Amino acid sequence: MKRTEYHCQSCGRAIYFDGLCYNCRQRQSRERAQAWSDVEVARKMRAIIAALDDKFYKKEENREFFELLAYKDISTEKIAEAATRVGVYYPSELYRDAPPKAREKLLALLETPECKEASHILLCLALAGGEDVLATFARLERNPLPWVKKLHVPLSVYAQAGGWTFDKAGNHIQLNFDKCYPVFSASPDNSDAAVSVAVPREETCPHCGTRLVDILMLDGKDRRLAFLNLPGTVRVPCCPQCSCEGFIVRYQLDGDSAMELVNPFGDGEKMRDNVYAEMVTKKFALSTRPESLFFARGNDEDVITVGGFANWIQDFQYEPCPDCGKTMRYFASVPWAALMDSAEGALYLEICPDCQIIGAFHQQT
Template sequence: MTKEHQAIPCPDCNREKYFEGLCYWCKNRKERERYQAMTDKEVVSSITNIINKIETIKEWKDVYKDFCNLLAYKDIDTTEIAEAAFKKEIFYPHTIYRNVSVNVRDKLIEMLLQPDCEEASNILMCLALCGDDKVKDTFFKLEKNPLPWRKNLFVDLSIYAESGGWTFDEQGEKSDVIYHECYSLQKSNRHDNTVKAGTILKDKCPICDCNLIDILTIDGNDERLAFLQLKGKVHIPICPNCASMCEKTIIRYAPDGNSTMEIIEAYSDENYLSEKELNKLVSNKLTLSKTQKPIFYACGIEETCTIGGHAEWIQDWQYETCPECEKKMKLLSSISWNELIDGSDGSLYIEICTDCHIIIIFHQQT
């Protein structure tokens, strides 16, 4: 092997790479830490810069990156940014409108009520991020009495509402599809077994014969996770090979820790996961954070695993319907495969119905 193609250890973590400087993981970690260390004055200055350059946010470069990372790591109030964006008729990223003044909210609704609204899809997602009672009432009314622009949409307004973390039923009753608390799972040598990611099991997958794992074991008795209302320790078994190659996995769990797994529509009966990769997966050091994170923590620059909060959807947002009660399920966790096995693509999304003790897991690919 020539010198220029020899592996170079990362100066921070010793991961092998083939370029100078920090590896991908350490570079993103340091970037996250930089945002987290910002003073209030620096945050205000960055927000002012975003407002002044709001027209460049659609270029997915500096201003876009600053906005997403400030939202993820500093939980900024977006009211002033939303005001500036609305004046320029900028409706993306939709999270700009996470916080809006009553004036901007009402003007967005006014636009939506126009029969020929050309920005209906984007405005719906902007309003969904606001998600107050007036927005819900407007969505419900328009779902029952659609305007001409509805024919250009692929899904109902109750599905658009889900992009903001909530939905409504046939009677207009509102319910959340996310938890409004969020914790991260990050690599640490700290001893904390509240959440364990990747525990190998003795059982084999009935489809591909790969070892099953508990992708997560969650101790719902820990006070940090009281918001999940799990009332005990929950095991979430999956086939790590089939999980990314099937429509979904259905878990039925019990408060005593027993769980059963059902794979729905597997795409292959071949095991593509090597023993080396499996060992990497179950030897991760992911640990539940000591303190809460911002609700959009998963949407920052660093790939991560979270319990609660919003997900960073690789494709479109997707909230499953509970097969028992037919209510929409809540996002329990999002897990980046790359955090478990270096170089892996895609994420697992884990959703739960605590009433029926059912969990559904599905994969989205980058």
């Protein structure tokens, strides 16, 4: 049976029901949240505090919490205090702005030989950050208590959940950037040159023959992108067909870049022409203003972001630089559905500025 085809009333993409496509509904829910007044925000925060218990993550208030974090950049200080009082340690983002007293309480729990809920508490502290957290994590990694030995990954990996880690000497290493700019779809008239997305290149993929694209091209001289500390043009060449297993880019700040596939995905079949054409005709514009570092976590809207925290589809993933071995710094993600209606998953980009290397990998459900 052939299903009736409709077009989304907002963006025009083909869908199989009358109304708005999923992504446009997510965009509308974001715009609704962005328009919440201070009074509404305060009321929702009280509702979140009242709803804190071990089932919180399944509740409507949990969804609203992420919208407040992503679109209103709320301080979670009061929420973290309340969560500490009732012993709720999930989701860890509740503790993003945990005040020193709340952190102390959580840190004290780690000092027991058999810390219950250690994993959740560590993630909460990773999100909270702070010198006290760093010092405790580094000490417990050097001199582990019995519960530490049962963890599947070291404490320096738990810290990554908060966008940081530490070296053997206990020195803090930042793993993400302290600004975030979304890249919204735009009409050809108001697209902008600070970030270009999926721009066709001359060369073709050695594995499948698809013409490569610069999946991102960043103008690091644009004042909005100054936080990346890349004073030049950085291109990220990519085969849109076989990048699933990840790839490496060696870049120069003059826009010269070379791509190496780590482990080409698929059977070497070229991307279909109509899909390729759809991908390279979309236009985008970098947001005029920075947004919350958690912008990508607000809902499942397919928005490209530069900086901030990734919306990981699987677990958070910070890869070592293939040259120097240091953990790379996360700087952008591209949900494929922002480029191709039927695509799934997202591409995550991390950088080692010392080696001028970008590592890219894909996650999907």
